[in-house]
Amino acid sequence: MAKKTVATLQTSSKRLTKAIKMVKSPKSGAYIFVESVMAPEMVNEWLSKH
Helix, strand or coil: CCCEEEEEEECCCCEEEEEEEEEECCCCCCEEEEEEEECHHHHHHHHHHC
């Protein structure tokens, strides 16, 4: 089961969100963290993709 964390970052004129998701590596079986900075509207799509 993957956990997810979403933090909102605000820079001068653009609003960005940093999403961090813990996923199980297919190679080693260990958990790794995948992070990305994106627009807030894209977070749910990104989280469901991984």
